[in-house]
Amino acid sequence: MRFTSVFLSCVVVTAWATPVTYHSSLNSLDEVLLFDAPAFQDPDNASNSLVSLQAFVYLKQFDLTTLTSALTAWTLGGIGGSIETAVERLKLFAAVGVPGVSLSVGVAECSEQATLSATSGLPDLGLSATNASLGHCDGGNAFTGTLFNADDVVTTTIFPSGTNGFGVISDIDDTVKVSHVLNTFQFIKTTLFDNPEPVPGMPDLYASLIQTLNDPPFIYITGSPYQLFPFLRDFLKASFPNSRGPIFSQNVTLADVSQVIDVLSNPNDLLDYKLSQVDRVHGIYPNKSFLTIGDSTQSDPEVYAEAYRKYGDFIRCIWIRRVDGANNSNERFTAAFNGVPQTKYRIYTDEEIPGLALIDVAGGSC
Ligand SMILES: *[C@@H]1O[C@H](CO)[C@@H](O)[C@H](O)[C@H]1NC(C)=O
Ligand SMILES: *[C@@H]1O[C@H](CO)[C@@H](O)[C@H](O)[C@H]1NC(C)=O
Ligand SMILES: *[C@@H]1O[C@H](CO)[C@@H](O)[C@H](O)[C@H]1NC(C)=O
Numbered sequence: 001m002r003f004t005s006v007f008l009s010c011v012v013v014t015a016w017a018t019p020v021t022y023h024s025s026l027n028s029l030d031e032v033l034l035f036d037a038p039a040f041q042d043p044d045n046a047s048n049s050l051v052s053l054q055a056f057v058y059l060k061q062f063d064l065t066t067l068t069s070a071l072t073a074w075t076l077g078g079i080g081g082s083i084e085t086a087v088e089r090l091k092l093f094a095a096v097g098v099p100g101v102s103l104s105v106g107v108a109e110c111s112e113q114a115t116l117s118a119t120s121g122l123p124d125l126g127l128s129a130t131n132a133s134l135g136h137c138d139g140g141n142a143f144t145g146t147l148f149n150a151d152d153v154v155t156t157t158i159f160p161s162g163t164n165g166f167g168v169i170s171d172i173d174d175t176v177k178v179s180h181v182l183n184t185f186q187f188i189k190t191t192l193f194d195n196p197e198p199v200p201g202m203p204d205l206y207a208s209l210i211q212t213l214n215d216p217p218f219i220y221i222t223g224s225p226y227q228l229f230p231f232l233r234d235f236l237k238a239s240f241p242n243s244r245g246p247i248f249s250q251n252v253t254l255a256d257v258s259q260v261i262d263v264l265s266n267p268n269d270l271l272d273y274k275l276s277q278v279d280r281v282h283g284i285y286p287n288k289s290f291l292t293i294g295d296s297t298q299s300d301p302e303v304y305a306e307a308y309r310k311y312g313d314f315i316r317c318i319w320i321r322r323v324d325g326a327n328n329s330n331e332r333f334t335a336a337f338n339g340v341p342q343t344k345y346r347i348y349t350d351e352e353i354p355g356l357a358l359i360d361v362a363g364g365s366c
C-alpha cells in the first residue's frame with residue numbers, strides 16, 4: 001500500500017485538463033453506457049409505464065496512461081494478474097464525461113421512446129438519471145432498450161414489474177460475489193484481476209426465490225462506483241442469469257485517475273447512500289414487499305433496519321450473511337436492529353445458505 005501511494009503521487013494528471021464540449025445530441029465523438037433499469041407503473045396513469053433510466057455519456061477517446069501506470073504499480077507490488085484485465089475493468093474511471101447531451105431509448109414492446117434529461121455537469125459529469133415515460137408496454141419479464149441517435153448500437157435491459165407482490169433487494173460484494181472487502185489486498189485482487197466468483201449457494205437460493213416469491217424483481221444496491229457497472233453486470237449475467245436486475249451504484253467522479261485504487265479500497269460510509277437507494281426503490285414500488293439481503297462487512301444491517309423502521313412491511317425480511325472478520329458482535333446487531341422484531345431478521349452463516357430456500361417468506365416467515 002505504502003509503495004503504491006508513493007508511486008501514485010508521482011503521476012498526477014487531472015482529467016479536467018481535457019477540454020469539455022457542450023452539445024445537445026450525441027455525436028460520433030461520444031460513447032454511451034446505459035445502465036440496466038427498472039420499469040414500473042406510472043402512479044398517475046395506470047396504463048402508462050415509467051422507466052428509471054440512467055446513462056453515462058463520455059468522450060470515445062480517452063487516455064489510459066495514468067490508469068495503466070497506477071495498475072502496473074499494483075502488479076509490480078506482487079498482486080499478480082493480467083494488467084489488460086485490470087485496465088479493461090477500470091477504464092471508465094479514466095473516461096471524460098460529456099455534459100448537456102440528451103438521449104432517447106426505444107423499446108419494441110412499448111409505445112413511446114424514453115427521453116432522458118440532458119447529461120449533468122460537475123460533479124456528476126456526463127451522467128443522467130430520469131424517470132422516463134415508455135407509454136403502453138406489452139407483457140414480458142425483460143425488455144431491450146436501444147439507443148436512438150447512436151452510431152454504434154447501445155442496448156440496455158429494462159426489467160418491468162407490477163405494483164404489488166414481492167421483490168428482492170440485494171447487496172453484491174460479499175453477499176452474492178466473493179469480494180473480501182475487509183482485506184484491501186484481497187479486495188483489489190478480486191476486483192481487478194480475478195474471475196468473479198459467486199458466494200457458493202447463492203445462485204441456487206436466488207433461483208428458488210423466483211419460484212417462492214412469484215417472480216420478484218431483483219434490485220442490486222451496491223457501494224461500488226458506476227464505473228464498475230459493466231463488470232458487475234457481466235458477473236450477474238454469468239452467475240445469476242435468471243435473477244438479474246438493475247444495479248444501483250454510486251456516482252464517483254475522480255479528479256485524478258491515479259487515485260482509483262485508494263478510492264476503491266477506502267469506501268465512504270455507505271449508510272446514507274444505501275438508504276437513499278432503498279428510498280429510490282420505495283419510490284418505484286411503494287406497494288411491494290421486499291426481502292432484503294446483505295452481509296455484516298459494511299452497513300447492510302444498519303441500512304435495512306433503518307428502512308424497516310421507516311417503511312414497515314415494505315421491508316418484509318432482512319437476511320444478513322455473517323462474514324468472518326466483520327463486526328459480528330451482539331452489541332452491533334442489537335444496536336442495528338433496535339425496534340425491528342426478531343422475527344423479521346436473520347443473521348446466517350454460509351452453512352445455512354441452502355436452508356434459506358425453505359423459509360416461507362411469502363407466508364410471513366423470515
Ligand atoms: C399503492 O396502494 C395505495 C393504497 O391502496 C394506492 O392508493 C396507490 O395508488 C398504490 N400505489 C401504486 C404505485 O400502485
Ligand atoms: C447520479 O448523478 C445523476 C446526475 O446528476 C443524479 O440524477 C443521480 O441522482 C445521482 N445518483 C446518486 C446515487 O447520487
Ligand atoms: C395514460 O397513458 C397512456 C399510455 O401512455 C396514454 O395513451 C394516455 O393518454 C395517458 N392518459 C392520460 C390521462 O394522460
Ligand SMILES: *[C@@H]1O[C@H](CO)[C@@H](O)[C@H](O)[C@H]1NC(C)=O
Pocket residue numbers: 043052129130131282283284
Ligand atoms: C421517479 O418516480 C418515482 C415514483 O413515482 C418517484 O418516487 C421518484 O421521486 C422519481 N424520481 C425522479 C428523479 O423524478
Ligand SMILES: *[C@@H]1O[C@H](CO)[C@@H](O)[C@H](O)[C@H]1NC(C)=O
Pocket residue numbers: 327329331332335
Ligand atoms: C462493533 O460494533 C459495536 C456497536 O456499534 C461497537 O460498540 C464495537 O466497538 C464494535 N466492535 C469492533 C471490534 O469494532
